[in-house]
Amino acid sequence: xxxxxxxxxxxxxxxxxxxxxxxxxxxxxxxxxxxxxxxxxxxxxxxxxxxxxxxxxxxxxxxxxxxxxxxxxxxxxxxxxxxxxxxxxxxxxxxxxxxxxxxxxxxxxxxxxxxxxxxxxxxxxxxxxxxxxxxxxxxxxxxxxxxxxxxxxxxxxxxxxxxxxxxxxxxxxxxxxxxxxxxxxxxxxxxxxxxxxxxxxxxxxxxxxxxxxxxxxxxxxxxxxxxxxxxxxxxxxxxxxxxxxxxxxxxxxxxxxxxxxxxxxxxxxxxxxxxxxxxxxxxxxxxxxxxxxxxxxxxxxxxxxxxxxxxxxxxxxxxxxxxxxxxxxxxxxxxxxxxxxxxxxxxxxxxxxxxxxxxxxxxxxxxxxxxxxxxxxxx
Numbered sequence: 001x002x003x004x005x006x007x008x009x010x011x012x013x014x015x016x017x018x019x020x021x022x023x024x025x026x027x028x029x030x031x032x033x034x035x036x037x038x039x040x041x042x043x044x045x046x047x048x049x050x051x052x053x054x055x056x057x058x059x060x061x062x063x064x065x066x067x068x069x070x071x072x073x074x075x076x077x078x079x080x081x082x083x084x085x086x087x088x089x090x091x092x093x094x095x096x097x098x099x100x101x102x103x104x105x106x107x108x109x110x111x112x113x114x115x116x117x118x119x120x121x122x123x124x125x126x127x128x129x130x131x132x133x134x135x136x137x138x139x140x141x142x143x144x145x146x147x148x149x150x151x152x153x154x155x156x157x158x159x160x161x162x163x164x165x166x167x168x169x170x171x172x173x174x175x176x177x178x179x180x181x182x183x184x185x186x187x188x189x190x191x192x193x194x195x196x197x198x199x200x201x202x203x204x205x206x207x208x209x210x211x212x213x214x215x216x217x218x219x220x221x222x223x224x225x226x227x228x229x230x231x232x233x234x235x236x237x238x239x240x241x242x243x244x245x246x247x248x249x250x251x252x253x254x255x256x257x258x259x260x261x262x263x264x265x266x267x268x269x270x271x272x273x274x275x276x277x278x279x280x281x282x283x284x285x286x287x288x289x290x291x292x293x294x295x296x297x298x299x300x301x302x303x304x305x306x307x308x309x310x311x312x313x314x315x316x317x318x319x320x321x322x323x324x325x326x327x328x329x330x331x332x333x334x335x336x337x338x339x340x341x342x343x344x345x346x347x348x349x350x351x352x353x354x355x356x357x358x359x360x361x362x363x364x365x366x367x368x369x370x371x372x373x374x375x376x377x378x379x
Contacts, residue, residue, distance in 0.1 A: 005066050005088075005292040007031035012065030012087070013044075014052075014079065018336040018346060019268050019284075020044075020071035022276070026284035032292075035065050052079040062086035069245060069291050070267050073100045074146055090194075090244040090291040091266050098241070099264040102144045102175045112240055114233050115260045117252065118178040128166060131176040132159045138179035141165045143172050153211075155179070183255045185262070186220045187271045189248045190234040191286040194293045198235055199286070201279065201299045203227045204271045205357070206250075212344060215365065216271040217306040217357040218278070226259055233261065246287040248272065270309070270346070277332045277351045278305035303353040306360035308368045310348040312341035317372075324370035325350055331367045 011027050013020045013036035024034040024044050035046040046064070050057035052075060062068055062083040069090055070080075077100075080093045098104050103121045110116055120131035122141065137159055143152035154165040156176075166174060185208070190200045205220035206213055220227065234249045241247075248269035250262040272283035281289075281297025289296050314320050325331050335348035352364035 004294060008033075009066040009292070010035060010045075010064065011288070011291075012036065012061060012068040012083075013071050014058075014068060014075045014083070015071035015267075017071055018338075019270075021336060022273070022282075022334075023069075023071060023268065023284045023287060026282060027288050030285070030288060032288065035061065036071075052076050055079065055082040058082040059086055067291055069287065070096065073266050075100075091247070092242065092244070095241040095243050095247075095266050099266045100145055102142055102263070103173070105264055106175065106177075108240075109237070109261055109264075112236065114237065115258065117180055117260050117262070120176050122166060122174040122176055128162055128176075132162055135176045135178050137161075140177050140179060141169065142175050142177065143169055144175055145173070151211075180252050180260065181255045183253045183257075184221070185250065185252060186222060186230060187216075187248050187250045187269060188230045188234045189246060189269055189272045189275075189283055190231075190238050191246050191283075191290050191296055191299070192238045192243050193290045193296055194244050196239070197296055198238065199296045199299050200231050200234060201272060201275055201283065202301065203230050203251075204274070206271050210344065212311070212346075213270045213309055215306060215308050215361060216274060217361045218274060218301060218304060219357055221357070222253060223257075226253060226257070229259055233259075237264065245290050246272075246283055271307070273334070273349050274305040274307040274351050275299075275301075276334070278302060278353055304355065304357040304360050305351060305353045306357065306364040308350045308364040309346055310335075310350065310368070310371075311343065312345040312347050313343045314347070314368075314371060315341035316343075320371040322371070325367040328352070328363065328367050328370075330354065330363060 010033045020036050027034050033045040036044045048061050058079045059082050067088045068083045077097050083089050098108050106116050106119045118135050120134045122128050122131050138157050141154050156165050185206045186203045192198050203220035204216050204218040207215045246268050248265040252260045252262050268283045275282045280300045332351045350364050350367050352360045354360035
């Protein structure tokens with residue numbers, strides 16, 4: 001039996017965003033000190049600021065903790081490997097390497113027999129021409145790595161637009177993916193423990209604005225066979241990667257009913273923020289339990305729920321009047337402690353619970369709209 005990393009042990013988090021901050025909150029509640037980067041440092045016990053290519057600093061960070069995990073997938077493979085020299089790293093470096101590179105990711109999924117969007121790699125002019133023939137247009141050209149929230153991708157309507165699009169991406173290694181006649185997007189967050197025990201939060205429906213997640217609601221409006229298949233895919237992927245921790249799989253659901261994987265996120269996911277208020281065990285506590293060898297908690301959803309992101313744009317008219325949202329007793333406010341709001345920057349989120357997912361979505365959107373109305377009125 002694998003060793004349990006019990007309360008009082010120190011957790012190291014590579015990454016310094018709001019996901020790590022919320023993970024640190026869950027860890028502290030269960031008695032685990034956390035070492036990590038800002039803004040997690042507001043909650044963490046020790047904050048380390050060092051570049052990931054400073055491998056000696058990564059090793060020093062690893063020596064001070066009992067297990068290392070991630071809050072985003074773009075940690076360089078060399079940094080993850082340096083940490084693995086010293087301490088347990090969960091999920092493993094292979095899972096991270098696959099999830100952070102779209103060509104490796106799509107190739108792995110295809111070889112596993114998981115449905116994905118038609119794709120082709122683009123690393124040369126010859127491959128660009130071949131990709132145009134194999135994938136066709138319309139399509140989306142994406143950088144193979146370091147792209148999120150719509151960054152590093154360009155829609156192309158015709159083959160003539162491909163070369164200029166690749167130039168705009170500075171001819172970086174890329175992937176061409178077929179455009180999908182989309183009905184909706186969903187995500188499924190799974191948790192897998194060190195012994196292979198497994199649970200999931202069920203499909204969550206996601207809507208985006210300007211390529212950034214805007215609203216998530218659960219349970220998703222999809223037929224039961226689609227929901228079942230999505231959950232099966234997540235488990236198959238986690239088993240194939242011998243994954244320990246939390247994995248989110250983002251799916252496209254086409255108008256013809258086809259289900260295709262969009263991408264993998266080997267960490268807690270923005271769509272799962274609603275689990276903080278809506279489920280017996282949040283995705284962040286579940287991540288902690290999984291990487292520490294503790295029994296997984298119940299993912300049961302207490303009520304249908306919806307989450308709306310709060311971007312820095314909300315501050316354009318001044319400080320939002322938080323009373324507008326908090327006056328609604330079934331709405332919860334989460335702010336991430338970021339000092340400077342910027343357009344498109346995720347500053348926090350609202351969560352609402354209701355009798356149905358549609359009602360929860362309407363409630364959370366009304367709460368966010370109230371913030372805007374009050375700001376505009378100078379309230």
